[in-house]
Amino acid sequence: MPTNPSVPNPYLPTPMRVLRAYFESTDRTLKTLELSFENLADKIAFFKKFNPGQFCQLSVFGKGESPLGVASAAWEGDFVRFTVQRMGSVTKALHELKPGDTLGMRGPLGNGFPLADWKGKNLVIIGGGCAFSTLYALTKHVQHPQNRPDFGQLTVIYGARSSGLCMYKHDIQSWYQRDDMEIHQAIDVPEENWDHHVGYVPDVVRQIAPSPDNAVAIVCGPPIMTKFTLPALVSLGFPPEAIFTSLEKRMKCGLGKCGRCNIGSKYICKDGPVFSLAELNALPADI
Amino acid sequence: MKYLLPKNELYSRLARWSAEYSILAPQKVGEYSEFLPFTAQSELCLQEPHNTRYPAKALFFPQSETILKYNRISGQLESAAPESQKRIVFGIRPCDAKAVTLLDTVFAEGDNQDPFWLARRAETFLIGLGCHEPCATCFCTSTESGPFHTEGLDALLTDLGEVFFVETLSERVEALFSELSPAEAAQQEIALAVQAAAEKSLPKVFELDGIKEKLDRVFDKEIWAELSQSCLGCGICTFLCPTCFCFDLVDEAQRGTRVRNWDTCMYRVYSLEASAHNPRPTRRERTRQRLMHKYSYWWEHAGKLGCTGCGRCVRYCPVGLDIRAMIKKASAYESEAQHAN
Ligand code: SF4
Ligand code: SF4
Numbered sequence: 001m002p003t004n005p006s007v008p009n010p011y012l013p014t015p016m017r018v019l020r021a022y023f024e025s026t027d028r029t030l031k032t033l034e035l036s037f038e039n040l041a042d043k044i045a046f047f048k049k050f051n052p053g054q055f056c057q058l059s060v061f062g063k064g065e066s067p068l069g070v071a072s073a074a075w076e077g078d079f080v081r082f083t084v085q086r087m088g089s090v091t092k093a094l095h096e097l098k099p100g101d102t103l104g105m106r107g108p109l110g111n112g113f114p115l116a117d118w119k120g121k122n123l124v125i126i127g128g129g130c131a132f133s134t135l136y137a138l139t140k141h142v143q144h145p146q147n148r149p150d151f152g153q154l155t156v157i158y159g160a161r162s163s164g165l166c167m168y169k170h171d172i173q174s175w176y177q178r179d180d181m182e183i184h185q186a187i188d189v190p191e192e193n194w195d196h197h198v199g200y201v202p203d204v205v206r207q208i209a210p211s212p213d214n215a216v217a218i219v220c221g222p223p224i225m226t227k228f229t230l231p232a233l234v235s236l237g238f239p240p241e242a243i244f245t246s247l248e249k250r251m252k253c254g255l256g257k258c259g260r261c262n263i264g265s266k267y268i269c270k271d272g273p274v275f276s277l278a279e280l281n282a283l284p285a286d287i
Numbered sequence: 288m289k290y291l292l293p294k295n296e297l298y299s300r301l302a303r304w305s306a307e308y309s310i311l312a313p314q315k316v317g318e319y320s321e322f323l324p325f326t327a328q329s330e331l332c333l334q335e336p337h338n339t340r341y342p343a344k345a346l347f348f349p350q351s352e353t354i355l356k357y358n359r360i361s362g363q364l365e366s367a368a369p370e371s372q373k374r375i376v377f378g379i380r381p382c383d384a385k386a387v388t389l390l391d392t393v394f395a396e397g398d399n400q401d402p403f404w405l406a407r408r409a410e411t412f413l414i415g416l417g418c419h420e421p422c423a424t425c426f427c428t429s430t431e432s433g434p435f436h437t438e439g440l441d442a443l444l445t446d447l448g449e450v451f452f453v454e455t456l457s458e459r460v461e462a463l464f465s466e467l468s469p470a471e472a473a474q475q476e477i478a479l480a481v482q483a484a485a486e487k488s489l490p491k492v493f494e495l496d497g498i499k500e501k502l503d504r505v506f507d508k509e510i511w512a513e514l515s516q517s518c519l520g521c522g523i524c525t526f527l528c529p530t531c532f533c534f535d536l537v538d539e540a541q542r543g544t545r546v547r548n549w550d551t552c553m554y555r556v557y558s559l560e561a562s563a564h565n566p567r568p569t570r571r572e573r574t575r576q577r578l579m580h581k582y583s584y585w586w587e588h589a590g591k592l593g594c595t596g597c598g599r600c601v602r603y604c605p606v607g608l609d610i611r612a613m614i615k616k617a618s619a620y621e622s623e624a625q626h627a628n
Contacts, residue, residue, distance in 0.1 A: 006402075007400045007401075007402045007405060008366075008402070009354065009355065009366040009367075009369075009402055010399040010400075010401070011354045011355060011536065011545070011547070012354075012355050012364065012366045013364065015362055015364055038362075061357040061358075061359050061362075061538060061543070061545075062357075062359050062538050062540035062543075063538060063540075064536070064537065064538050065536065087561040087562070088561050091561075102361075102362030103362070104357075104364060223564065248560070249558070249560065249566065250557075250558055250559065250560045250561075252534070252535055252536050252550075253534070253536065255398070255399040256399075257393055257394070257399070257401070257532070257534075258533060258534045258535070258536070258550070259532060259533030259534070259550070259552065259580075260533060260550070260552070260557055260558055262576075262580075262584065263566075264506075264579075264583075264584065265583070265584035265587035265588060284503070284506040284507070285506070285507055
């Protein structure tokens, strides 16, 4: 018999304020928001729980909530970054926010990447489109001098449809100068002045052929990219236990209660969004 | 303890309780009975062999409920206050009380417990009425429940004609009945005989043993298309189901509130994604989700079956789809298919 009614309201967002807002892509469909906390206690609670790979529900009051992967690492500062693709009414409202505007946030939600299990491993990070945002957070996390020794080689493969859709351009450009990682960028079709890869991510992965030895591969992208990248990794010798992906589904509560984001008995929001391919293979085809 | 409650004293007893508690009991509204507040004018409907149409879950998890208020200009946010009230739900059937305990596993256990559910639950007593004449749509004996199942109840009444035989099941309701005369051994025996006869009148329609595994194995088979052919996708089976808990969160911009509304996996938009992809695009996948959730996934989430056999989905489906037949067919599909080969 439940007896303790004095639990906090888990649907109540924490108040946030827009610190910076800027377009990420030249077609203005991707906008990055950096949010600061209105209350110190909320900030402490957030960073105590936060792990790259987690997501938050952003609220625009009067419009509703939208789940978005966190695109920043904790060490970057007292803010949380999101890159929002303009899709429906909530994301449209998020795009309209200006620095100083307030909004709500619930999170961090979900499991995030199993970093403790990846200790000492080489990381092969493969992303496409705006789903790369959580992988950006992961890369930023790994790059920090305090975290870097926890992992072996770091290889990032990032594809976008065109150069105008490449996110975090300035920062990623600087990764080419780093001697502790490899960065490969790709766009779908050739463009003038593009001196990186051209082609679809699965093909680029095959071409680069990262070694599966002592490595884990993390794949986040549009469903079609993920669908073809997973078998490419398998054929390179990555076992299903060493391949990870992050799933997206329609979500409301983000807490495993509202019922809609399940695949079989697993809730993406609570048991995921990060799953290994081995875990996914054990689930029914409900995607 | 065991007591006798003469039927002709029922209303005066309820009236006395209502000084301290608000009482909810089944009453007739049009063709159907429904849990409504008991007042001096109330006429209870306890004689129907079946359940209220509207499920008792609504007493703890209303169809629509404000969960927070906001001010769009100032950004001010405020949680809605969970409602707590001393209540007695009188005449709830065992299947519905069991359903409330199943929903406890969603709202009152683990992380992120639901304060609205907890507050309503904490001070509400469930006084159940066993079913001495289970009806044709009931199948609680097949679903880990039964016409006199006591899970979730604070007291259980057995109809013995002129009197109710009362068995208290929790300390906290003892005082409500202490003025009644205790039941004697002979009356208890009659009650047990009534309970046993009711139980016997409902032979099992299927065995649960192995059902989950059988359903899991036919997940991607054609049987679901066949089973869902006549479904209209109206969602009645889920809205009226006492164990369905899916909800939507919606902003009511005019009022400045965020509201939680019951939702249903039987609707296309339920799982439709912003990219226009839908993991459950047809009735086939949606019917499969409804049945698999109750008869497979619930075991993994709570170690229990997610259906109490209340029969509402059978009784109120406009095209007469019967979950008993659907489960039987789906779980037999594999062996039939093998036969055919
Ligand atoms: S699935 Fe049908 S019989 Fe089972 S609890 Fe729900 S409404 Fe009742
Ligand atoms: S009540 Fe019947 S017709 Fe309506 S959604 Fe359920 S199974 Fe389909």
